[in-house]
Amino acid sequence: MNPLFRRRLRALCRKEFFLIVRDPGSVLVAFILPVLLLFIFGYAINLDTGNVRLGVLVEDAGPAGESLLQALKGSSAFQLRHCGSRQEVMALLASGEVRGAVIVANDFSAKWLQGEGTAALQLLTDGSEPNTAQFIGSYAQGVYEKWDQGEAYDRGLVWAPVVELRPRSWFNPGMVSRNFLAPGSISVVMTIIGALLTSLVVAREWERGTMEALLATPVTRMELLLSKIIPYYLLGILAMILCLVVAVQVMGVPFRGSFPALFVISSLFLGSSLGLGLFLSTLLKNQFNAAQAALTAGFLPSLMLSGFVFQIESMPRPLQWLTRLVPARYFAHSLQTLFLAGTIPSLLIPDGLFLALLAGFWLGLTAWRSKRTVE
């Protein structure tokens, strides 16, 4: 390698390093923000629905009604709220104080003895929150069936299904959503670090007039580009390590994959998100616009289209295709694999290939757009 090339590149990287260290903003974005976001995503967004407030109105005075009430009380999923009348049930539902209600009608005991218990049982759910509504529906049904079974057993009517279903969740046995969300949120955090930080750096040089001075020196385009990638790549890897430590040590998320695989995948991902940020910065030459664009083009898709919060399989077809262009999709998937399942080449290799492709695309575009003139 040309010694002058090495020397200039080293000087540029050192400069970039000083700028990062002395700019409180970069430190904030690189180290404080990831931890903060990780906690927000990990604890505040909670897809586990436990302790749903459920209204109960028992009009039935028979023993069956009382016994069903006890069964509902025993379920850990619900927090019961006793109501005195149907009007009260409606009012509580309307005000959102309960998300659903079970009404045991006054002929329930009679109907149930005839084997038509559900005919006198009414379940109301708050349809404005469909996920919760569905959860309440299936859970309430589960409680009823279990109770029904138990009652039948008690009365000697053994009700045994031929096939018994015993669901077990592999990889995330406790179905703790944090275990699933943490790797996903790391991918969002890393997108922010990669795209947001780098979206500012080239634009800043244009705004402050330093780019013009650099371009008038013997610096080459390649050196300029590398000097922007290398320091921010290292910063990204550091932030990744930080995220890993916080996720495993603090949040208790398991990590079952191998570190080299994580390193390779993270590097490829950083390549694509740094590339996106640099491209926007090079194109727009204005910090404010570049940051806006980076948030829109980096952060939002990584949140919405990566499969982290919303499942890709349930998106409309065109959106599903669009997700293929979002690097965070592959990264989130790989991280979930690495954290929860382990190093599974058949999953990681396609992800890695797509990430490499996207990294090549954005970095290539940036190289193509960076000129040696100020035009």
Added chain:
Amino acid sequence: MTGSSQLPPVTIRIRGLVKRFAPQGAEAIKNVTTEMRWGQITGLVGPDGAGKSTLIRMMAGLLHPTQGEIRVNGLDPRAQSGALREIIGYMPQKFGLYEELSVMENLSLYADLRNVTGVERDQGIESLLHFTDLARFTGRPAGKLSGGMKQKLGLACSLLGSPKVLLLDEPGVGIDPISRRELWKMVRKLSSTGMTVVWSTAYLDEAELCDEVRLMAHGEIKAGGPPRVLMDRMRGRSLRITGIWGNRRALLGRALASPQVMDGVIQGSSVRILLRQAGELPCLEALQAGAGASLVEAPPRLEDAFISILGGGPGGESALAAQLPLVELPPEVDPHAVIRAHRLTKRFGDFTATRDVSFTVARGEIFGLLGPNGAGKSTIFKMKCGLLKPTSGQATVMGIDLTSSPSKARQRLGYMAQKFSLYKQLSVGQNLEFFSGIYGLAGEVQREKIARMVELFNLRHYLDSPADELPLGFKQRLALACAVMHEPQILFLDEPTSGVDPVTRREFWNHINGVAEKGVTVMVTTHFMDEAEYCDRIGIVYRGELIALGTPDQLKERVASPGNPDPTMEDAFIRLVREADR
């Protein structure tokens, strides 16, 4: 300049140069052909938008010409860019420094980038630190240096690697005259060792120091040659009317209206005029200059030459002033203190932006604040308009305290901000409507007022274009129009003429003089030394303090000495600042 055989060799040769930024767009540079010579300082002189930076950037290989050719030391900046970068030093307008890096870190960065290695590197940095007198500040971040020191560091960074050609893009903008003089000395020393220097500037007084100048306007070189030669051509055409009785501003108006006079400005207590033809004098009686008045030949300036080349000043009376009513102050307002600042102090954290500033401005007076960037002019200004609250002290206009009832005061005053502060996306017409609306004009009165502004500032052609797309001179005109539409009794102008060409500057001062005649009290800031002389009184602001206050003549007299019996405003400024530093 006789015998071309003695001229040093040509280092930069430019032929038929054209630059368009869009394929079908306007020409930013129109067919420029010129040369720059070894060991000389060539000044590219002209207003903003004249094409100076574009030309310099093309020499540095940062822009490629649309047509024509450039050779810098025989190198084509486009095809031989690598070799070119080894021999040029370039300082862009903002100096190209990393504010977070220390002086030493900036220097070693540029040393590495310019391939300066080994012993040469240590010695180079050492001698540049000595040369620029920055050795004491090596550890200080560049962002914490004063404007003058930044400029020196920028120069030092561009000098690493001993370039053969030095390109400086407006190195002196907004820098105090002392630092500017120091920079000149340094660059002069460099050129004497055989460095070819190109120096772009909007200051015509500064350009007089160059070996050669190229006067630029609208992308063309309008004239070129040694400044002495250009100024000698004007000999006999620059005169001063001294010993004036009565109102010198009215006299200037009459002088500009007379057919013999091409241009004129106020200079302290006298009026300086430029004749169309040497020897064809205006009649002093007809100008009503008074019995004691006389015409004295004044040494020509480069500005005279430029104005003459551009076809003279706007002339005549200010149409803006003509339609303004005479200002009648309410009886309770003291006409000697329409504006009053009493011990104004403003602190931002532990930084004192202005300290203990007191002055008064009388009705119809033009009061100027003169000082380099960062001295505190704008801070004083903003406190006077009620835009900033003083930490201590009192600011009043027409007896109204700006801290307690700023909105009541604001209806009386017009304010033109330093940076273009109109709505860039709104059209000229919409801006006029908006600003007249917020000052309470409505209906027929508003329509009539806007129509008049459009007419007298020549804005008809641009009425529907977004304000952002106007040429600089028209932007400034629009800003002034928006500031005066509600017929304010007080006008605040923050650097109204910075960057515009000398002819537009004349037009502005014509208006300013005119409205002052109508009794409007005017406060203006400037960093042009010569503009300070157009004011009735000036205050010199330096490091947040008002270090001197008086008429331009008084300030100049204060520093007159047997060695320099007729000092310029710049001499006065430098002396007063040095005294304040002591």
